[in-house]
Structure formats: C-alpha cells, structure tokens
Amino acid sequence: MALTLEDRLAITELIALHGHLVDEGELDRLTEVFTPDVEYDLTDFGQGTLTGLTQLTDAALALGAANPVAHHVTNVVIEELADGRIRARSKGLGIKADGSCGSVTYVDTVVRVGAGWRIARRRVEARRVPLNGLTPGTSAPL
Numbered sequence: 708m709a710l711t712l713e714d715r716l717a718i719t720e721l722i723a724l725h726g727h728l729v730d731e732g733e734l735d736r737l738t739e740v741f742t743p744d745v746e747y748d749l750t751d752f753g754q755g756t757l758t759g760l761t762q763l764t765d766a767a768l769a770l771g772a773a774n775p776v777a778h779h780v781t782n783v784v785i786e787e788l789a790d791g792r793i794r795a796r797s798k799g800l801g802i803k804a805d806g807s808c809g810s811v812t813y814v815d816t817v818v819r820v821g822a823g824w825r826i827a828r829r830r831v832e833a834r835r836v837p838l839n840g841l842t843p844g845t846s847a848p849l
Contacts, residue, residue, distance in 0.1 A: 710787055718817055718824050719783045722797050725826075726778030734764045741826050742818065748830040775801035780813070792827075793817040799831075810834040 725740045727733075737760055741747075747757040749766075757763050767774060782798040799811040816828040 715785055718785055718793060718795055721824050722783055722795060723780055726780055730777055734767060745826060746828045751833045776804050777802040
C-alpha cells in the first residue's frame with residue numbers, strides 16, 4: 708500500500724486532533740482519534756498500559772487538574788509498515804497550569820478503519836535527558 712499525500716495529511720491531522728479534544732475536555736470525541744480497543748502505553752510514567760477508551764477517559768478524569776492545560780504536537784514522521792499499518796512518531800509538549808513544560812515522544816500505530824485513520828496503539832515516551840542519555844565517547848547505534 709502506498710500512502711497518498713491525502714493519507715499523510717489525514718494521519719498528521721489525526722495526531723493533532725488528540726490535543727485539541729483533550730484540552731477542550733471533549734473526551735467523548737476520542738473515538739475520532741483512537742480505535743475502541745486502543746492500547747495507550749504509559750509504562751514510561753509508571754502507569755502501565757491502558758486498554759480501551761473507557762480506561763483512557765477514566766485515567767484522564769482521575770488525573771484531573773494534574774493534566775496539562777495544553778498539548779502541542781510537532782515533528783510528525785510517518786512510516787508505512789509491511790502489514791498495512793502505519794507507524795507515526797511525533798514530539799509532544801505538555802504545558803501545565805503552573806507554566807511548567809514537559810516533552811514526550813509519541814509512537815503510534817495507526818490503522819485504517821471504516822471511518823478513516825485511527826490510532827490503535829500509542830506509546831508515550833518521556834523525554835528526560837538531552838540526547839537520550841548519549842555521553843561523550845559513545846555513539847548512537849546505526
């Protein structure tokens with residue numbers, strides 16, 4: 708399957724829509740972004756993997772005021788996988804109510820469903836150290 712320019716635009720907008728919906732509290736519209744059985748991996752934050760939209764919504768509500776007030780996504784890179792799925796990587800910035808900011812990498816598995824593209828799996832990786840911990844005298848794997 709060769710992705711069209713329209714597919715790439717739709718996937719990029721899908722990834723961006725998540726932040727708009729969450730920031731506006733429109734959690735009932737997450738079906739526009741995720742499959743019903745989405746796996747939302749927050750292991751890097753010590754929270755394991757949430758499965759399904761109900762768990763994802765419940766977790767957001769339980770976090771309450773600790774949620775970011777603004778989610779920003781950028782640097783979307785889309786890769787076609789052999790089985791028809793898509794891997795999309797993007798950078799996310801979360802702004803908290805106190806003005807602090809955090810950075811993550813989203814690693815998404817995107818699938819085409821009847822309603823269009825949806826995220827079937829999202830792994831959220833915290834960005835905590837520069838260069839992912841690379842130190843002098845070492846090099847990144849090729």
